[in-house]
Amino acid sequence: MSDFPDPRTGGYSPRVSKPESALLDFAVDRSSPVPLYYQLAQQLEGAIEHGRLAPGSLLGNEIELAGRLGLSRPTVRQAIQSLVDKGLLVRRRGVGTQVVHSQVKRPLELSSLYDDLQAAGQSPATQVRRNEIQAASAEVAAALGVAEGSEVVLLERLRSTYGEPMAYLSNYIPPDLLNLDTAKLEATGLYRLMRAAGVTLHSAQQTVGARSATPDEGKLLAEDPGAALLTMRRTTYDDKGRAVEYGTHIYRASRYAFEFQLLVRS
Template identity: 70%
Template sequence: MPSRYAPSVPTHEPQHEPTHLRLAVDRASPVPLYFQLARQLETAIGEGTLAPGSLLGNEIELAARLGLSRPTVRQAIRSLVDKGLLVRRRGVGTQVVHSRVARQLELSSLYDDLLAAGLHPSTQVLHNTRADAPAEVAAALELPGSGQVAVVHRLRLTRGEPMAYLCNYLPCDLLELPTAELESTGLYALMRHQGITMHSAQQEVGARIATDEECALLAEPPGAALLTMRRTTYDDRGRPIEYASHVYRASRYAFEFRLLVRG
């Protein structure tokens, strides 16, 4: 997926001084003490109280502050290391890696979902032009082989950290796509503002190894895994109005499925 330019992105997370949280455990509860501590730390990470790069302090300090044994604290930290939320770094300590975004599979905008989750999304528009539709896009949008489309490539960030690389293709006559507005709000919000009703979509989710360009854009190491999403969106008249090809950092992002059991 080509882009006009690749913005500079941090190659490593900032380090912050040890963070002192208000933590407490209920010894009368049947819930294991290590699990109570792990849940409080996970909540703090998810809410942003513990930002990426924050240091927890060592196990001895946490154990003394909470009146817990070191094995109990170690078990709580290990459970979050296993989830990919914390990392132990020699000479640095236990550090917050990231808060992973879990997104339900539905017809919604990533921008709106991140905003609703309090994650303060921002956008960098890398490419905004018109071009001949690639064969896959022309087929999805039901265009003639030589038809043109509006092409928008964006980098979506949360708290200044790249989260996803978004490539969208739309019929040229659908709506205007000013770059300034694309950087201040979501694409679907612009469509709704123009009176476009999104009714349904056909979507495919997968995974693959990132290209060198994608690694640079998303601040991932070479060979990192990416989640992929391809979507064709239809309006309330059944007209295809958008073809999207998005990639997400698997280290920062997850899709959630809701399954129904049929008897």
């Protein structure tokens, strides 16, 4: 926002910039059976997901959008409300409709959250909360194929985007696998460090679930106690069949989703 001379006062008045949505090209197909509000909502959601409408962007008011697109105000209101309901937009008194964030949609494949966030333009940030040696519990020992009570490295990391927490990641690693430097773990992803150390990731067994957040988890992830969390347990193997990682992760369901591709069995 810049200033310009005000001829009435001789001083300066703030220049009101156009909402970011005014810089985007939206179009609806009136011959399509898809409802107009849904077409607009999908285009707005796509702009948010791909970073063309960044968090904090102003969407503009319903009258401006309706006039520019030749749509009725109720149609535009319905499109905006559908994204408010999804948590992508928020209406703020005196400010207007603002982009909050996009929900990260992660494909179920052997990839890291860090890489997926970077690919989605989400600028991941990591805070390492624990990086220490501990004795393997029965669960961890079974996953990694080691003796119960033997030493493993425990990593606990808080992963955020746009300054908001998204996931809490707990990983157990064989101690002789690679050097897990905390500074490097905060600068990049675990799988990237593994690949750089010559570890070839081959396959994984993974379980996805859901549960409610505990009070401590809610505080950590900026959610209310009892909010929905997605959970994931994963054991990853290298090309020699060795278990190189066991992870137990929790994700904010309001910010995160898993995508499945389903095929018909012949």
